[in-house]
Amino acid sequence: MNIFFLEKLRKIYKSLGKKEKEINDLITFKKFKRNSINYKISDHNFNLENITEQKIKFVAAITFYYNESKIDNLIQACKSLGEITSNSEIYIFTNKNSELLINRCKENLSFNVNFEIINQPVxxxxxxxxxxxxxxxxxxxxxxxxxxxxxxxxxxxxKNFYYWINSRKILKRFNLIPGFIRTEKNFVDSKIYAIDFIKKNKIKNLPNLYLNKTYNFINHHYPYQGMYLYDRELMKEYLFGPSSNPDCGHGAYKIDFLDTRMINLDLMAKANIGLTYMNIPEGFYNRLVTLYNKDLKKIDKACCIEHLSQRYSNEESSFGNINLEDALS
Known part of the structure; x- marks a missing residue:
């Protein structure tokens, strides 16, 4: 076979490769449509303002690569966690034993945080x-x-926490997890951006769960959120499953869990992707769903978490270019 025909074959196969994701997504959505009758919840008492649980006690872990200029953001993140409930423990994992960091936290926080100093990581x-x-x-x-x-x-x-707790009660029967959207404010146009959306997603092409006349849960293509929140059931699944292994997603770890979406994540990002691509229900792209407000025609603010560095929407980047109001349309 001469070089001319080999080049032609190469281009054809390359073109088919580009279409593979679109085809896979279409197959997934068709599977959802086939079973969509099972995803109408009709919960008219859905509440975003409070929770009924009396014994919430969470542990939070924050990774902080030491950088003096980022301490203010870290303190702000800790303050917000402390306002959710006083019955919590916060641990900061950092690569430097810094008296400045410890003292700044003591001066600015009304509660204690714990420091795990990993000053010689592999x-x-x-x-x-x-x-x-x-x-x-x-x-x-x-x-x-x-x-x-x-x-x-x-x-x-x-409010983010309450959204997660109350949504999880509804979603666990479907093996789905409430998701968050990282947001930033652009300093030029003052608009809020959904920074992890690379493209706008059309709702008509996405799996969704009818909740009530105001809300749907939407399963979109960009679930990265820079964090995770798990109850005990999800903690158990994570700890005793493959996703707590840094190699998960690679065929070399176990071919059954090969997933290009995880391969394309760097090692640090994979630490917070958790169960996103594990045990996905048939007809869904991933485990996370986002609350969509049909009255306002946009993602509800209850599931929007602020990305304090505000860097993607204010710098030249492939991220941070999709307005929150346009992310799902």
Whole structure:
């Protein structure tokens, strides 16, 4: 076979490769449509303002690659966690034993935070994975109801937490997890951007769950959120399943869990992707769903978490270019 025909074949196969994801997504959506009658919930008492649980006790772990200029964001993230409930424990995993960091936290926080100093990690990029052992230890304590892992510039507030708790009650029967959207404010146009959306998603092409006349849960293509929040059931699934292994997603780890979406994540990002691509229900692209407000025709603010560094929407980047109001349309 001469070079001319080989080149032609190469281009054809390359073109087919580009279409593979679109075809796979179409197949997934067709499977959802086939079973869509099972995803109408009709919960008219859905509440975003408070929770009925009396014994919430969470542990939060934050990875902080030491950088003096980022301490203010870290403190702001800790403050917001402390406002959710006083019955919590916060651990900061950092690669430097810094008196400045410890003193700044003491001066600005009305509660204690714990520091885990990993000053000689095997590699700095493994620092985010040290939180897994913390979860293992706290899982043994039955009074711990939830575990939160965050990057150091993620602001999770009380309304976000309430949204997750109340949505999880509804979604667990479908093996789905409430998701968050990282947002930033652009300093030029003052608009809010859904920074992890590379393209706008058309709702008509996405799996969704009817909740009531105001809300739907939408399963979109960009579930990265820079954090995760798990109850004990999800903690158990994570700790005793493949996703707590940094190699998960690679065929070399186990061919059954080969997933290009995880391969394309760097080692640090994989530390917070958790169960996103594990045990996905048939007809869904991933495990996370987002609350959509049909009255306002946009993602509800209850599931929007602020990315405090505000860097993607204010710098030249492939991220941070999709307005929150246009992300799902």
């Amino acid at each position: 590699n700095d990029r493994l620092l985010p994975w040290y939180h897994v052992n913390l979860m293992k230890n706290f899982f043994k304590r039955t009074e711990i109801t939830h575990f939160i892992y965050l990057e150091d510039d993620i602001l999770l507030n009380k």
